[in-house]
Amino acid sequence: MTTVQARPVSDDRRWKALAVCLTAGFISLLDTSIVNVALPSMEHGLAASEAAQSWVVSGYALAFGLVLVPAGRLGDMRGRRQAFLLGLAAFTLASAACGLAPSASWLVLFRLLQGAAAGMVAPQTSGLIQQMFQGAERAKAFGMLGSVIGISTALGPLAGGLLINAAGTGDGWRWVFFVNLPIGAAALAAGLRLLPRFPAPAGKKKEEFDLFGVLLLGAAVLALMLPLVQEQQWTGRLKWALLPVGALLLAAFWAWERRQGRRGQAPLVDLGLFSLRSFTFGSLISLTYFAGFTTVFFVYSLFLQNTVGYSALAAGLSVLPFAAASAVGATIGGRLVMRHGRMLVVTGLGAVAVGLLGVIAAVQLVPLQSVGWATALPMVVAGIGSGLTVSPNTTLTLTRVPVHRAGAAGGVLQTGQRIGSAAGIAVVGAVYFAHQANHGQSVTAIQLGLLTAVGFSILALLLAVADLRERAAHPEPEPAVKNVRHRSEDGDTDDMVRPGS
Template sequence: MTTVQAQPAPDDRRWKALGVCLTAGFISLLDTSIVNVALPSMQRGLGASEADQSWVVSGYALAFGLALVPAGRLGDMRGRRQAFLFGLALFTLASAACGLAPGAFWLVLFRLLQGTAAGMVAPQTSGLIQQMFQGAERAKAFGLLGSVIGVSTAVGPLAGGLLIDAVGTDDGWRWVFFVNLPIGVAALAAGVRLLPRYPPSTDRREEFDLFGVALLGAGVLALMLPLVQEQQWTGRQKWALLPVAALLLAAFWAWEKRQGLLGRAPLLDLGLFSLRSFTLGALISLSYFAGFTTVFFVYSLYLQNAVGYSALASGLTVLPFAAASAVGAALGGRLVVRFGRRLVVIGLSAVAAGLLGVVLAVQFAPGQDVGWATALPLLVGGIGSGLTVSPNTTLTLTRVPVHRAGAAGGVLQTGQRVGSAAGIAVVGAVYFAHLANHGRPGTALQFGLLTAVGIILVAVALAVADMRERHLNPAPVSAGAGARRGSEEGGAEERVGRGA
């Protein structure tokens, strides 16, 4: 039986505690992209094969995505502070193990452990924000979280390039992981002192739905494997896993519905999806990450393989996007209460416009000058990204009851990971197919980016649909008794609803 508790009084140290959460989120998300420029160093220093290199990148994303929803539920049940600190400690230890790995097999194994730990940390962050902040402060906190998401992903190639340039190609890849150690230890020490000791959001007597975890894990695994391994697994047989994934996820849905009917605690409260704002927001997040994260993948390949940029120079070219994303997210956190979903539509449109600008820049300024020519379009796209990620997170989770915030945050970020994998598979397939058939990398990049723009326009359509729904139904949509009991948002929810 779910217990509903009064919201604790705001903790005066909540902003410092938020800093701890954002620091942990930064290093865990940084590791999704920092290793991309370190792959040649791994090949040279460790003798890693192409398959090993692929698993270093995709294995992390896979383990990250698999852990999110179960870890979010565990935090709801046992306390988010404890789950956060355990996940951060495990991430730090796994980072050390990755840096010390004696061979490629061990590196892949420790990388899977590191991804699992990152998946434990991520949903606790959004859950703790739900607990520590209310109203406009919550929107500001999610704005800062959006900055971290955008900047950490974009700055990863630059950070990796700087480390490899400083240490050398033979051992530079090890420092891509070692850099997490001082940050992780410092964040862990600060977290022990600063993170609030809120009681669990659910009754401790609730059982953890292990069969639900197995069904969801198998379904997500079957869905993500052919996506993350699209380039390495030749042939069409891999796509047979997609209908298997659909069956497993349908079985998970039926099982969770049965758990609810029997009065047992489900892994995922299906009532969340009766909240149209949550469902559309999760789909917007999935679509956006499918389009936005692919940009750094194909653009980095183009710069290093076709233009001849170094790893460091390639990383520097995305600096305008990273810096503008931070500025846009800070603005988005303040403006979302006023403008609501319209702000997300504006942000997504700016990202699409920025990517179209990159397409034009590659057309009219090919060669060594392309990095300068794409700076302004990437700046526009970065601002749009900042106006998208944090406001969408705020709006998506606004009507979610606090006692399900961890699981809801896990669902949202699982969508981001699946979207990233799917986008890289689709856009990468377009890029490599055109490159193989025509041998023109510039044109291949343009077709890849146009595909990414098409995916982002799907997110725009979803955001417009949600904006219209909020305009027609400004009152909070109920997800049942649990949502009504958990509607601590009060005035902030009303302001966000009116802004949309």
């Protein structure tokens, strides 16, 4: 088969292109948490009801999660550069529309569009990293991506608090969205110039898009996430009936994808990815860790503002030690992951659990008005642990994935993160709000909520230890660069050796 050779990308340009990808990823992930502290401003300035406020937060996460896998596969098939730029342009326009929304209903609609656009951008980043980098450089790039994932989520409350404090309660919420405009426009302009083009191979038939698989997976993700993101708004137990429905739809999706593979048709998700132990364990670790990691900022920010009386800015500053330490931990993790592998993740998860237990102890032992200062050191410990977890785990999960499936694989990984976050917020939020409502003890409520988050982190730790023991007993072949490279359908070279090859 004749192939079209992709033009080499200069070293300097590759790292600049990566900066564009990480910038877009940062603002799209920042928007998962930045709006939390802006909800009172929306209620004041837009007369947003409690249900509308809930959908401003959960609608974004829902649309984000629904789009990830099909968007990743679309990028694999038709070109990640085009998909990335389209998603970034749509995200920037949707951010402007959110900031200009005349009513709460319009804001909810624009947030859904913004979430879908963010879901278009996210999987292209991991795919582009696979295309542009190899070996130790790829590990470093994935380490930087993991750093962005952790830091953007942690910085959301602080960024939101700063904007609300500067712009005022009435219209401060609008600037939570307007801040994306100059960043998005600059990243789009830079992306048009810097993102490399990878020509498609000549003489190869284009794969068909698995539309039925998209519908099955979308319905499954919707059924799983909807009762979780609406846990506080939908009263009664009937909503939980959607969870087994979602599980059945996932089983149907799995069967359909196997059928596609047997018939020689391109599946939406290559089920062979799950034969890679690193991918399977990494995805499960990511799902469980995000169930605990993201919920900490949710309940802790509520506690600081509603119980202690902190402003939105002060609440955001209280989690700054976590964000700063997470950046340090991610940098260290990116440098050490190829040497220490999953042991680094085990160490990081252990530090997260210790740090969060320190936060729980500080809330119990220190006067409430000083709790922000008292939790700074435990937050640093947890933040370093988070950086050592998210960054190396992202690298270990995706580094053995064949390049031509990198977008879909990144979509699967991040879909797990979104479902994990929704599940964690539902469970931890239920523990926190239920104890507060039944007993009126906010201090005990936050301790129980954080203890539940620790439980998720320990579950992730057990998975990491299991993977570590399995690796010791049955080592997975290390990826290597072959002299003869496989040319994938989007024109990039697959330099990853599959296990057993």
